[in-house]
């Protein structure tokens with residue numbers, strides 16, 4: 001594979017010009033496709049006629065992937081320790097060899113599914129009520145920190161659910177963890193468990 005440099009030329013199809021055009025390689029900040037952030041100084045092919053970015057050479061894809069991975073944020077909360085125990089128990093039930101880092105995948109899975117479902121607001125509020133009932137919080141209850149670094153789109157899912165449930169981060173996490181307890185530990189459905197086991201296998 002030939003390594004390209006700034007100023008090199010090639011040809012590519014430009015959608016704006018509707019034609020195969022000559023391109024010049026130069027470095028530009030590339031916005032991610034979801035519009036959340038940019039990958040800085042990426043070598044791209046630019047249309048010589050209209051100056052739009054029209055190609056991304058293979059040598060640039062690792063830099064884009066790295067920038068995208070770096071664009072994560074953390075969901076953080078201090079939860080009563082029982083919730084972390086439940087989460088770890090569910091992780092262990094899905095895959096006894098999974099590390100506690102699989103917590104992140106498990107929570108992300110449930111948050112993403114809920115964000116896609118327009119009825120999840122009521123479901124999560126009900127789950128929150130049951131959680132508070134089941135795990136009453138006496139004063140001075142032991143708490144443990146949960147910190148999950150996730151891509152910005154997962155943060156978006158999370159914010160969406162906070163809005164639809166009117167729960168803050170900590171309370172929403174309790175609700176999601178309780179939902180996990182119900183669906184994974186108490187009333188496991190084979191299809192869901194199968195999906196989560198497959199997720200665990202590719203996660204490691």
Ligand SMILES: [Zn+2]
Pocket residue numbers: 014015016017018021047048049050051052
């Ligand atoms: Zn063009």
